[in-house]
Amino acid sequence: MNAPPSLHHAHHASPVYFLQGMRKAVSVPALVLFASYLGFGAVLHGVGFPLGAGIASTLLVWALPAQLILIGGLAAGTALPAIALAVGLSSMRLLPMVVSVAPYMRGPRRSLFWELVCAHFVAMTVWLEGLRMLPHLPGEARVPFTLGLGLSLIGVSCLGTVTGYTMAGEVPGWIAAGLLLLTPLSFTVLMVRNAVSATDWLALAAGLILMPLTLNLGGGLDLMISGIGGGTLAFIAGRLLERRR
Amino acid sequence: MIAPMSEGTALLLVILLGFLPTEVWRTLAVIAGRRVEEGSAVFHWVRAVATALLAAVIARLLFAPAGVLAEVPLALRLGAVLAGVAGFLVVRRSVFAGVVVGEIVLMGGAYFLHG
Secondary structure, three states: OOOOOOOOOOOHHHHHHHHHHHOOOOOOOHHHHHHHHHHHHHHHHOOOOOOOHHHHHHHHHOHHHHHHHHHHHHHHHHOOHHHHHHHHHHHOOOOHHHHHHHHOOOOOOOOOHHHHHHHHHHOOHHHHHHHHHHHHOOOOOHHHHHHHHHHHHHHHHHHHHHHHHHHHOOOHHHHHHHHHOOOOOHHHHHHHHHHOOOHHHHHHHHHHHHHHHHHHHHOOOHHHHHHHHHHHHHHHHHHHHHHHH | OOOOOOHHHHHHHHHHHHHHHHHHHHHHHHHHOOOOOOOOOOHHHHHHHHHHHHHHHHHHHHOOOOOHHOOOOHHHHHHHHHHHHHHHHHHHOOHHHHHHHHHHHHHEEEEEHHH
């Protein structure tokens, strides 16, 4: 990435673009991330998951739904291979996201290593912001800009995780309850917003309704039945509905 | 609650059950590139399962909550989330408004009940 700047239009060195990316991270989406990870930190504290590993999950996984399924699965006593499967299925949505934004995350010289590093930052926020901003940047700016943006957003999220974890143990009960509600509340609203097709609504309903019904099955079967079973049912029902139209 | 575990064990679980199953898709996307059909049946199925899984995890956080949220009655927890969805729908589909309304209902209720 430290290739000498091209003679024609490169007026800036990589660090300048890195800083530009960092500056662009100061935004409304960063505030949303902070609040979301505040809730995640409170959940970590609530279920008794170690803080260090919780922060590591924000750094390494960098996909809040996957992190919640991981922590929720562990708290439910789900079998470990089943958790890995559930996380993998939840994260599969990242594949088309990376495919669509990756062409804008390459420098003038292709480097598999930097393409993989940049891809790591792709989750909802960087995907949206990347598609919006990267196409307007010159080729040599894209990798350092992505790094600056991605690292700052992950940093903000780690800060949120620590703050939520710490606050959950120190604030009065009614505020701590509010922190713990942040995740299920914001995700429910977001999922209602994102639901477009009949299948989306059916899957949302299936998960919400089947989970309390299977809660006492033990062995963590609840997540498998309501998630994979409910999602598959919603998929089939959605197809049948579409065919009828 | 999770059985007490060391940071090391927890980190190992994060890497094996969180990082690897997630990063594999990002890596595949870079390597396989454009040979992916976005509209295929498999993708619709995955989207449905991912949605239901997330909904199930959320329902679990509401019906079997951790920490002090467990001391708040179930009706208040569900009522707060429903109020949040209603707030979202009423106030120009604003996620922020929905979250604020839901939090006011829950924290107000919890404060009233427990102080």
